[in-house]
Amino acid sequence: MNIVIVGHVDHxxxxxxxxxxxxxxxxxxxxxxxxxxxxxxxxxxxxYAFLLDALKDEQAQGITIDAARVFFKSPRRHYIIxxxxxxxxxxxxxxxxxxxxxxxxxxxxxxxxxxxxxxxxGYMLAMLGIRRVAVLxxxxxxxxxxxxxxxxxxxxxxxxxxxxxxEADSFLPVSGMGGDNIASPSGxxxxxxxxxxxxxxxxxxxxxxxxxxxxxxxxQDVYKFTRFGDDRRIIAGTIASGQxxxxxxxxxxxSGKSTTVSGIESFPAPxxxxxxxRVASVGEPVxxxxxxxxxxxxxxxxxxxxxxxxxxxxxxKASVFWLSRSPLKVGQExxxxxxxxxxxxxxxxxSRVIDAASLEGVSNPVEIxxxxxxxxxxxxxxxxxxxxDAGIPEMGRFVLIDNFEISxxxxxxxxxxxxxxxxxxxxxxxxxxxxxxxxxxxxxAERYCQAGTLVLxxxxxxxxxxDLAKALESHLFGLGRLTYYLGLGSVLYGVDADLxxxxxxxxxxxxxxxxxxxxxxxxxxxDAGLILVSxxxxxxxxxxxxxNAVLEDHRMLVIWSGDSPSTDVxxxxxxxxxxxxxxxxxxxxALLQDQGVLYRA
Amino acid sequence: MSAxxxxxxxxxxxxxxxxxxxxxxxxxxxxxxxxxxxxxWLARKAFYGHVPFPLVxxxxxxxxxEMIEYRDRLTREWGLIMVYGENRAALEAGETxxxxxxxxxTCCRNLKTRALAHxxxxxxxxxxxxxxxxxYEKDRNTDPYTGVIVGVRADEExxxxxxxxxxxRNRSAGWDIxxxxxxFWSFYKTDFAPGTHVRVHxxxxxxxxxIWEYIHQERIPTVSLYYDQGSGRRYRSLGCQPCTSPxxxxxxDVPEIIxxxxxxxxxxVAERSGRAQDKDDGGxxxxxxxxxxx
Ligand SMILES: Nc1nc2c(ncn2[C@@H]2O[C@H](COP(=O)(O)OP(=O)(O)OP(=O)(O)O)[C@@H](O)[C@H]2O)c(=O)[nH]1
Ligand SMILES: [Mg+2]
Numbered sequence: 028m029n030i031v032i033v034g035h036v037d038h039x040x041x042x043x044x045x046x047x048x049x050x051x052x053x054x055x056x057x058x059x060x061x062x063x064x065x066x067x068x069x070x071x072x073x074x075y076a077f078l079l080d081a082l083k084d085e086q087a088q089g090i091t092i093d094a095a096r097v098f099f100k101s102p103r104r105h106y107i108i109x110x111x112x113x114x115x116x117x118x119x120x121x122x123x124x125x126x127x128x129x130x131x132x133x134x135x136x137x138x139x140x141x142x143x144x145x146x147x148x149g150y151m152l153a154m155l156g157i158r159r160v161a162v163l164x165x166x167x168x169x170x171x172x173x174x175x176x177x178x179x180x181x182x183x184x185x186x187x188x189x190x191x192x193x194e195a196d197s198f199l200p201v202s203g204m205g206g207d208n209i210a211s212p213s214g215x216x217x218x219x220x221x222x223x224x225x226x227x228x229x230x231x232x233x234x235x236x237x238x239x240x241x242x243x244x245x246x247q248d249v250y251k252f253t254r255f256g257d258d259r260r261i262i263a264g265t266i267a268s269g270q271x272x273x274x275x276x277x278x279x280x281x282s283g284k285s286t287t288v289s290g291i292e293s294f295p296a297p298x299x300x301x302x303x304x305r306v307a308s309v310g311e312p313v314x315x316x317x318x319x320x321x322x323x324x325x326x327x328x329x330x331x332x333x334x335x336x337x338x339x340x341x342x343x344k345a346s347v348f349w350l351s352r353s354p355l356k357v358g359q360e361x362x363x364x365x366x367x368x369x370x371x372x373x374x375x376x377x378s379r380v381i382d383a384a385s386l387e388g389v390s391n392p393v394e395i396x397x398x399x400x401x402x403x404x405x406x407x408x409x410x411x412x413x414x415x416d417a418g419i420p421e422m423g424r425f426v427l428i429d430n431f432e433i434s435x436x437x438x439x440x441x442x443x444x445x446x447x448x449x450x451x452x453x454x455x456x457x458x459x460x461x462x463x464x465x466x467x468x469x470x471x472a473e474r475y476c477q478a479g480t481l482v483l484x485x486x487x488x489x490x491x492x493x494d495l496a497k498a499l500e501s502h503l504f505g506l507g508r509l510t511y512y513l514g515l516g517s518v519l520y521g522v523d524a525d526l527x528x529x530x531x532x533x534x535x536x537x538x539x540x541x542x543x544x545x546x547x548x549x550x551x552x553x554d555a556g557l558i559l560v561s562x563x564x565x566x567x568x569x570x571x572x573x574x575n576a577v578l579e580d581h582r583m584l585v586i587w588s589g590d591s592p593s594t595d596v597x598x599x600x601x602x603x604x605x606x607x608x609x610x611x612x613x614x615x616x617a618l619l620q621d622q623g624v625l626y627r628a
Numbered sequence: 629m630s631a632x633x634x635x636x637x638x639x640x641x642x643x644x645x646x647x648x649x650x651x652x653x654x655x656x657x658x659x660x661x662x663x664x665x666x667x668x669w670l671a672r673k674a675f676y677g678h679v680p681f682p683l684v685x686x687x688x689x690x691x692x693x694e695m696i697e698y699r700d701r702l703t704r705e706w707g708l709i710m711v712y713g714e715n716r717a718a719l720e721a722g723e724t725x726x727x728x729x730x731x732x733x734t735c736c737r738n739l740k741t742r743a744l745a746h747x748x749x750x751x752x753x754x755x756x757x758x759x760x761x762x763x764y765e766k767d768r769n770t771d772p773y774t775g776v777i778v779g780v781r782a783d784e785e786x787x788x789x790x791x792x793x794x795x796x797r798n799r800s801a802g803w804d805i806x807x808x809x810x811x812f813w814s815f816y817k818t819d820f821a822p823g824t825h826v827r828v829h830x831x832x833x834x835x836x837x838x839i840w841e842y843i844h845q846e847r848i849p850t851v852s853l854y855y856d857q858g859s860g861r862r863y864r865s866l867g868c869q870p871c872t873s874p875x876x877x878x879x880x881d882v883p884e885i886i887x888x889x890x891x892x893x894x895x896x897v898a899e900r901s902g903r904a905q906d907k908d909d910g911g912x913x914x915x916x917x918x919x920x921x922x
Contacts, residue, residue: 055898081786082805083914092806093790096782098835105632107833119810123792126812155812247642248649252678255707261676265642265814294673312641314676325649350810364815367649424813431819432809 029107031125034134035142036113039165042203045075050210079110094124103229119350130159130231137170143384150383153191161197161227168202172215236309242269244329245366261314268419272306276332280412281339283458287318320467326368328412337412340442343405351434354394362428371408378402447576471556479553480624485566486588492562500560502612515563518545546577553581567594640830644674647828650818651775658683660695661866664779682709688739690868698851710757713747726870741921777828783835787914795827837889844882
């Protein structure tokens with residue numbers, strides 16, 4: 028079991044663990060003597076903490092800098108104890124250590140009482156998801172082993188924990204230096220009957236993983252190793268919750284595309300049929316094969332059909348803690364990682380910033396400073412899948428990367444709608460119900476030497492966009508490419524017949540639904556591997572986002588016909604009036620080649 | 629398999645896969661010792677029989693000959709991409725401890741730390757096993773490795789107890805222990821600035837005992853030097869011949885080693901007690917490691 032020991036600087040964490048190791052005979056032969064000698068040679072008083080504070084700088088300063096792992100065995104079980112630093116400068120190291128733990132010991136100096144980092148560390152434990160905590164009131168020797176001091180600290184800290192939704196398993200009066208209530212009961216504090224640190228450790232219950240939770244598998248990678256004639260295509264990842272069996276129907280989010288699990292791989296390879304793995308559970312790093320050639324990549328989330336589905340959104344209401352020296356400002360862009368997914372995101376707004384040491388709010392926050400915690404809204408550049416309140420905390424946790432470094436972390440509280448949400452929920456349904464062909468997208472692309480793509484030529488009403496689009500179509504056709512011209516307006520009378528009424532101008536009234544249907548039609552062409560050339564008047568960026576939400580992994584290239592765009596759309600190419608039609612077509616073809624849409628056989 | 633070993637295996641496989649997904653130019657150090665051999669086995673598990681990146685061995689040329697024979701045998705049998713590097717200049721100039729010109733720590737620095745840094749960044753020649761020809765040839769690939777998997781364990785010594793799973797190294801392969809980037813939940817440091825690299829440590833949570841228990845359960849082939857072959861002595865930790873001495877032990881096979889570690893004569897003796905270079909000064913290994921030693 029992994030245990031972390033936390034608390035304010037110098038309150039005696041390393042001493043308590045050093046003492047625990049020494050008093051239980053857990054140190055290698057000669058280790059204690061070695062530390063004694065070292066202290067003598069350097070004329071320092073002996074410190075149990077030096078058993079853990081192994082770095083030269085740590086011993087010189089008498090402080091823990093980075094969390095240490097120590098291995099410890101009680102008659103009941105094995106432990107990895109993580110000794111975290113208490114100094115605020117090293118909060119990131121405390122978090123690194125604490126996040127690996129299942130339970131925590133929080134140390135408070137009896138003489139100094141509850142201090143800033145006693146509270147901040149408590150708050151961080153709650154954020155990190157550690158629910159089992161025992162509080163050690165240390166240095167009882169310095170307060171005459173007073174029961175009253177102990178009880179006062181206990182009351183004060185209990186109230187603090189209650190405020191952040193935590194309840195301590197127990198409170199213990201101890202002395203790391205004297206060895207009281209560490210491995211054996213104190214001779215002086217006979218009023219305490221709650222056992223020793225060792226008893227508390229052995230008493231932490233370790234909850235077995237719950238197999239009943241919905242299945243979640245963040246896809247780590249897709250393997251296709253061709254050496255030694257291997258032709259398996261293996262979807263790899265560690266199961267975050269639940270179980271999966273061969274034959275199960277699974278969907279990949281955020282797209283929702285679904286298929287069946289045809290096998291679960293193992294190494295060494297099974298020698299007989301009974302040897303084959305048929306089921307895998309939470310915590311296992313698995314490799315599954317699929318019955319259909321779906322396009323799956325790292326970052327997708329596999330879930331079981333028929334079970335609760337994950338939330339898909341681009342806007343997230345979240346609690347965030349920030350660790351980087353430079354603050355996170357409203358509008359600032361960072362990378363967000365959740366599960367195995369990784370997307371660009373920006374801080375849209377902050378509703379509250381809290382000083383985790385005092386629980387006080389900062390008024391009118393515009394940034395999240397180092398070591399602060401905030402309630403805020405993050406906006407991702409593309410949709411992500413996650414869980415809130417599904418009993419799978421792991422699927423709601425994320426980190427933020429700034430300047431190559433993990434600079435903050437957080438928990439999603441809620442998915443918020445954006446402009447494309449209504450489109451995305453329809454697309455999700457489409458994907459879940461989609462019957463897969465046995466011919467993969469890649470196989471089609473290889474056969475046709477092109478990737479299905481939408482080339483959308485837009486411009487003002489009087490521009491020559493239609494001429495350009497048709498010239499492009501015939502040019503591509505001349506090159507032997509599979510291509511088709513479809514004007515946005517042409518969809519109006521057939522596909523959109525139900526929207527079109529004589530008295531209304533459906534183009535404006537139903538513009539969004541009109542665009543969605545057009546994009547769905549385009550999606551079919553692209554899925555079939557064609558280059559679809561289309562035209563639309565005055566396309567805006569929001570229109571483009573809507574179309575992209577429907578096309579998903581398929582590509583759209585926007586060509587602006589005319590001088591600079593008169594809408595906010597960001598075109599991939601501008602074909603101004605000066606350029607001849609032929610030259611413009613030639614440029615578009617070059618763009619298609621550059622972008623890997625057209626390739627040679 | 630015991631639940632604890634299973635958990636250790638699960639985490640290590642997950643870390644190996646994260647490394648493979650995150651680094652374009654990835655390599656794994658293989659010292660031929662028990663830990664990095666377990667790591668190699670875990671890689672075969674993670675990638676279903678394949679090891680999709682090169683294994684790099686730093687040859688000090690003072691290794692015990694059995695180690696090299698064993699390395700090349702597994703390379704052939706498992707179809708490994710095997711690469712070795714060395715400090716040719718120091719060897720030719722005799723700037724080594726066995727040649728008497730330098731002390732143990734400097735020898736380690738020359739033959740291991742420097743050879744490692746230059747092999748990893750591609751500035752010194754690498755030699756790669758050609759499976760068709762059955763011999764080592766100069767490797768044409770001189771790209772620096774940006775991710776390097778290393779089999780260190782936290783229980784080995786003080787500075788290793790403070791390591792991250794993914795540990796950033798600066799341009800000169802140095803390690804800034806006082807300011808390591810955070811890693812938490814299962815998010816590791818997989819983004820890095822150009823010119824820097826990341827050391828990946830999938831075995832941090834394993835103890836020496838866990839390693840032997842795993843070797844036993846998985847029947848992983850190990851080099852014979854770990855076992856007493858009748859002389860009443862065996863190696864507990866493998867390094868260069870002049871600086872590693874065998875221990876008094878009659879353990880002849882894996883179960884006997886496990887017994888010895890659990891409750892026998894080794895239960896409370898530190899593993900690296902047979903390594904002479906650790907003793908030269910108080911924080912000798914920490915200094916080496918700050919400069920890029922494993
Ligand atoms: N009198 C007395 N002193 C103690 C006790 N426990 C620890 N100390 C002293 O308090 C000082 C700090 O102890 P450490 O164990 O280094 O404190 P820490 O909490 O690990 O500190 P950081 O890791 O730097 O946050 C040392 O000088 C210890 O000797 C105790 O029970 N009684
Ligand atoms: Mg400490």
